[in-house]
Amino acid sequence: MQFEVIAKCHTTRARVSSMTMAHGTTYLPTFMPVATQGALKGLTAQQVEALGVTLMLNNTYHLNLRPGTKVLDAAGGAHKFQGWRKNLLTDSGGFQMVSLSSFTKITEEGVLFASPFTGEPTMLTPEESIGIQHSIGADIIMQLDDVVHSLTTGPRVEEAMWRSIRWLDRCIAKHKSSGRTDRQNLFAIVQGGLSPDLRQKCLDEMIKRKPDLPGYAIGGLSGGEEKDVFWQIVKLCAEQLPEDRPRYCMGIGFAEDLLVCVALGVDMADCVFPTRTARFGVALTNDGPLNLRLERHRTSFFPIDEDCPCPTCSSGVSRAALHDLVTRETVAAQAITQHNVVFQAAVMGGARDAIMEGRFPQYLKDFFRRYFADVAYPKWCVDALRSVGVDILEGIENPKVVEGKGAKWEYSDKAPK
Amino acid sequence: MSGATARSPPVLSFKLLTASSNSFSPRLGIVQLNRSSAETIEVLTPGLFLHTSRGHVPHLSGDHVNRMAKHMPWLHASFEGFLETLPPTPTLQPGPNPLHTFIGAPASRHIISLSFRDPADVRERPPNGENYLTGLTVRGVRKIVPTSYRSYISAVQPDVVVALSDIPFTSPPYSQKRVTKSMDRSIRWLGDLLRGTLSSKEIEGAPVKNVLVSLLGGTNHVARRIFSESLLGPLEEGRVLSSTRHEKLAPLDDRISGYVLEMASLRMELAVDHFLTPASMTHAREQVHKISTLLQASLSPLPMDKLRAVHSAMSPQEMLHLIASCGVDLFDSYWAQKAADWGIALDFSFPVTTEEHAEPMRRLDGRRDVGHNLYDSVFAYDFRSFLGTGTEVGLNTGCACIACSPSFTKPILHGILERNNVENLDEEATFFTRAYVHHLLHTHEMSAHALLVSHNIVVLQEFFAGVRSVLKHNPQRFAAEVARFEAEYDGEMRIMEEARRDWETVDLARGKGRLARERKAEPGAIGPPMGIVADNMLGA
Numbered sequence: 001m002q003f004e005v006i007a008k009c010h011t012t013r014a015r016v017s018s019m020t021m022a023h024g025t026t027y028l029p030t031f032m033p034v035a036t037q038g039a040l041k042g043l044t045a046q047q048v049e050a051l052g053v054t055l056m057l058n059n060t061y062h063l064n065l066r067p068g069t070k071v072l073d074a075a076g077g078a079h080k081f082q083g084w085r086k087n088l089l090t091d092s093g094g095f096q097m098v099s100l101s102s103f104t105k106i107t108e109e110g111v112l113f114a115s116p117f118t119g120e121p122t123m124l125t126p127e128e129s130i131g132i133q134h135s136i137g138a139d140i141i142m143q144l145d146d147v148v149h150s151l152t153t154g155p156r157v158e159e160a161m162w163r164s165i166r167w168l169d170r171c172i173a174k175h176k177s178s179g180r181t182d183r184q185n186l187f188a189i190v191q192g193g194l195s196p197d198l199r200q201k202c203l204d205e206m207i208k209r210k211p212d213l214p215g216y217a218i219g220g221l222s223g224g225e226e227k228d229v230f231w232q233i234v235k236l237c238a239e240q241l242p243e244d245r246p247r248y249c250m251g252i253g254f255a256e257d258l259l260v261c262v263a264l265g266v267d268m269a270d271c272v273f274p275t276r277t278a279r280f281g282v283a284l285t286n287d288g289p290l291n292l293r294l295e296r297h298r299t300s301f302f303p304i305d306e307d308c309p310c311p312t313c314s315s316g317v318s319r320a321a322l323h324d325l326v327t328r329e330t331v332a333a334q335a336i337t338q339h340n341v342v343f344q345a346a347v348m349g350g351a352r353d354a355i356m357e358g359r360f361p362q363y364l365k366d367f368f369r370r371y372f373a374d375v376a377y378p379k380w381c382v383d384a385l386r387s388v389g390v391d392i393l394e395g396i397e398n399p400k401v402v403e404g405k406g407a408k409w410e411y412s413d414k415a416p417k
Numbered sequence: 418m419s420g421a422t423a424r425s426p427p428v429l430s431f432k433l434l435t436a437s438s439n440s441f442s443p444r445l446g447i448v449q450l451n452r453s454s455a456e457t458i459e460v461l462t463p464g465l466f467l468h469t470s471r472g473h474v475p476h477l478s479g480d481h482v483n484r485m486a487k488h489m490p491w492l493h494a495s496f497e498g499f500l501e502t503l504p505p506t507p508t509l510q511p512g513p514n515p516l517h518t519f520i521g522a523p524a525s526r527h528i529i530s531l532s533f534r535d536p537a538d539v540r541e542r543p544p545n546g547e548n549y550l551t552g553l554t555v556r557g558v559r560k561i562v563p564t565s566y567r568s569y570i571s572a573v574q575p576d577v578v579v580a581l582s583d584i585p586f587t588s589p590p591y592s593q594k595r596v597t598k599s600m601d602r603s604i605r606w607l608g609d610l611l612r613g614t615l616s617s618k619e620i621e622g623a624p625v626k627n628v629l630v631s632l633l634g635g636t637n638h639v640a641r642r643i644f645s646e647s648l649l650g651p652l653e654e655g656r657v658l659s660s661t662r663h664e665k666l667a668p669l670d671d672r673i674s675g676y677v678l679e680m681a682s683l684r685m686e687l688a689v690d691h692f693l694t695p696a697s698m699t700h701a702r703e704q705v706h707k708i709s710t711l712l713q714a715s716l717s718p719l720p721m722d723k724l725r726a727v728h729s730a731m732s733p734q735e736m737l738h739l740i741a742s743c744g745v746d747l748f749d750s751y752w753a754q755k756a757a758d759w760g761i762a763l764d765f766s767f768p769v770t771t772e773e774h775a776e777p778m779r780r781l782d783g784r785r786d787v788g789h790n791l792y793d794s795v796f797a798y799d800f801r802s803f804l805g806t807g808t809e810v811g812l813n814t815g816c817a818c819i820a821c822s823p824s825f826t827k828p829i830l831h832g833i834l835e836r837n838n839v840e841n842l843d844e845e846a847t848f849f850t851r852a853y854v855h856h857l858l859h860t861h862e863m864s865a866h867a868l869l870v871s872h873n874i875v876v877l878q879e880f881f882a883g884v885r886s887v888l889k890h891n892p893q894r895f896a897a898e899v900a901r902f903e904a905e906y907d908g909e910m911r912i913m914e915e916a917r918r919d920w921e922t923v924d925l926a927r928g929k930g931r932l933a934r935e936r937k938a939e940p941g942a943i944g945p946p947m948g949i950v951a952d953n954m955l956g957a
């Protein structure tokens with residue numbers, strides 16, 4: 001991997017960089033859509049590329065179940081299999097094993113889980129996870145970590161953190177022995193739960209291994225923890241991770257989360273949210289999400305966003321037409337998915353340009369004002385951005401600020417107050 | 418928007434390109450829709466029009482429709498589903514070509530025809546009335562009166578309109594009295610539509626143009642002929658059985674652009690008459706033979722030179738039979754789309770080609786399937802294209818669809834850096850393989866159906882191109898080529914039933930459970946759950 005920081009924000013910790021791997025250059029910060037099983041929700045690889053995506057994610061757990069490594073090996077890897085010629089990232093499979101399997105047990109050797117096909121106990125070791133990811137052939141592969149739910153407390157969190165470090169060493173050893181380090185880039189995952197102390201220890205250990213690690217991820221978050229704790233942990237990690245390595249915050253997808261993380265120094269994020277929510281008729285916009293199933297959109301004969309370059313908006317498909325189709329035809333899911341992927345990419349692309357042009361703080365202010373001003377600013381965003389020198393409430397008269405998650409959502413037909 | 422008022426309705430014309438003495442012999446023709454002097458959309462016949470759901474070919478996203486526009490110049494939509502909300506949403510669409518705009522199919526590239534009912538939907542519904550038809554929506558049954566149909570048509574402006582017909586969708590068999598009543602009503606409604614003068618004066622505008630009429634009469638040859646004869650009756654009266662010619666009065670038929678045969682309803686009636694189950698294709702040949710004699714009875718009194726369209730033929734053999742024995746011009750794509758829903762990649766050609774890419778799989782009776790059931794595990798390692806061509810990049814797969822000949826388009830650029838660094842635009846894309854779609858089907862990924870439906874439409878278009886080519890260059894060989902096709906391919910379409918079963922199995926195993934899990938995993942973030950139908954369709 002060639003990683004180069006191109007520009008830095010003069011105020012926040014945000015930066016723009018280029019990351020060049022076997023399948024081209026991806027500019028960071030970026031959002032990665034998730035094509036779980038080798039297809040992004042009804043779209044073809046060419047369609048995803050046309051949306052301006054240069055890095056997407058496949059899930060190792062799912063691809064290992066189907067089609068399986070034998071098919072992937074025969075196909076020449078997941079890129080060829082799904083016709084994707086840009087960069088690809090795979091997770092380790094551990095997270096899905098814990099969240100989707102009816103039975104999991106962590107041992108020092110690996111993750112023991114019930115096979116979804118046979119129910120038989122099956123072991124996934126760090127070495128096997130890397131082996132599967134070699135068959136998939138993604139440009140970025142992730143270490144197997146010992147995942148604990150982010151709300152877990154007590155000694156289990158520390159145990160998981162230390163084990164993740166030991167497993168990282170096993171992943172590094174396996175990866176180096178494969179001779180694929182020139183094509184596939186192994187990322188470590190910083191663990192340690194919500195404890196700054198444990199996070200610090202984990203960071204110290206993992207940074208020691210930097211020569212074998214082209215990048216780092218911040219894991220173990222986005223599990224329903226307090227947003228106040230979330231951003232402080234992200235900040236702690238991003239501050240200490242090496243300047244010359246990309247930083248990937250796992251499981252982040254809401255626009256406000258993305259921009260806060262970028263301001264804290266994060267370069268990459270992924271989430272199923274934008275594509276999943278599209279299937280339920282929710283279109284993401286700079287004014288907040290639109291639930292197109294609501295009656296109020298039935299007679300809106302204009303696009304989701306007149307200025308959006310996505311295939312859906314640029315061809316003039318109206319909100320009314322999408323409302324009419326949304327729970328009936330997969331074409332509506334595809335149309336909204338295309339829009340949402342473009343929206344995420346545009347938010348990040350806009351952030352890159354703003355950072356390069358020295359106007360990122362204003363970009364943040366403008367985004368938050370448009371997105372939240374009609375309801376209320378989430379307090380955690382205000383606090384997080386103040387911690388890196390940007391006051392998004394500056395110049396706003398009597399701003400409304402709300403505690404908690406503060407995520408905006410168009411739930412009902414009621415007009416926003 | 419001032420152009421909207423100045424526009425005159427588009428003109429649909431149909432020209433026969435082959436002279437023929439026999440009304441039922443196969444023929445070549447051309448449909449043209451002139452929207453203005455600058456815009457003409459053409460469909461060569463025998464040819465294809467596309468069955469749609471609310472105007473959309475299921476699974477085919479807008480950008481794909483764009484790319485495939487020349488393979489799908491004529492879309493057929495049905496209106497009944499839109500009655501779910503009143504006034505129906507498309508009728509509120511502002512601007513010119515409202516239905517085209519609403520659907521997102523540019524009027525410069527697509528002909529849109531509209532019928533009230535979905536011709537493929539034979540679900541039972543409450544009986545029609547003296548002056549209304551019943552339609553099915555997701556929120557239940559709705560009635561429509563002819564005046565509303567007319568006002569909806571003038572609001573959405575389809576290019577071609579199928580007149581309301583009283584085809585019963587209650588349980589067959591139907592009594593002689595019922596058949597007579599149904600024909601009588603339909604002729605009356607047709608007259609109202611064509612005259613443009615109705616008892617209710619609130620509906621303005623010229624008579625509806627470009628009207629197609631369903632040929633009625635059920636499974637009774639005599640009744641079918643009588644119905645057709647009544648189309649020759651005077652426009653001013655428009656009553657069935659009054660077919661004594663009024664010399665000075667123009668017949669209804671003068672204002673009719675063509676005839677429609679709805680095979681789905683006829684098949685249902687035949688199944689009862691002959692103790693066949695509609696699901697079973699075992700007697701496919703016998704059935705299509707019966708249908709062709711019924712269609713001949715309908716066509717015999719009618720002029721030869723009008724367009725003959727058939728809905729819901731269920732195999733290429735049926736299509737060939739109806740071309741050969743009834744001179745049918747246009748077929749909808751319904752069965753090929755169903756095949757795509759059920760995981761089948763079509764692979765057949767007319768005339769039957771001798772060179773094969775690989776030894777074709779044959780059934781015990783020596784016949785080949787018209788496609789590949791990609792659910793089948795034999796495809797797990799099959800890295801060839803749908804048509805069985807090789808595995809190298811850039812190899813001509815022999816099919817122009819988005820699966821066999823994918824292409825890259827210029828990506829949307831999201832920042833200054835990307836603008837300065839656009840990579841490998843000219844590279845050729847690799848075709849999608851059987852193994853990949855096998856995987857997508859088993860993982861319930863809807864991309865599978867997008868790839869398959871695109872492919873199946875192109876294969877079917879190529880089939881018609883082959884039919885036209887033989888009719889043009891070797892018309893005397895046509896019958897022999899049809900026979901050769903029937904000897905080569907399985908006309909019983911056993912693959913359809915097998916694939917449908919596989920589809921159901923995977924659907925049940927994966928469909929609902931997955932979404933339930935997703936909801937549990939992320940409440941709030943994904944909004945309230947959708948209906949069960951949608952769950953199954955949308956997958957995870």
Ligand SMILES: [Zn+2]
Nearest residue numbers: 308310313339
């Ligand atoms: Zn858009």
Ligand SMILES: [Zn+2]
Nearest residue numbers: 816818821872
């Ligand atoms: Zn194809």
